[in-house]
Amino acid sequence: MKLNESGLDRIIRGTFGLTLIILYSTGIATGVLGNVCFVLGGFLLITATVGFCPFYALIKFQTKKKLQD
Numbered sequence: 043m044k045l046n047e048s049g050l051d052r053i054i055r056g057t058f059g060l061t062l063i064i065l066y067s068t069g070i071a072t073g074v075l076g077n078v079c080f081v082l083g084g085f086l087l088i089t090a091t092v093g094f095c096p097f098y099a100l101i102k103f104q105t106k107k108k109l110q111d
Contacts, residue, residue: 045093046104052090059086 047055062083065071071079089095098104 043092043094045106046098047089047093047095048105048107051105052093055086056090059083059090063087 060083062071062079066076066080066083069076093106
């Protein structure tokens, strides 16, 4: 599994994921919207932590620059 997210991408994902988890945890987002926030927030936090996005891999996209040989 190669990293496919840049540092900035990971920071943005982590921040947005944490925000969604907080919306769910505080009860601001409830019901179906709350569940979507929780699941999406968790996914974003995990991908930010590991630096790999399976969706990026599926469409062969990456925000991380390749190292020069």
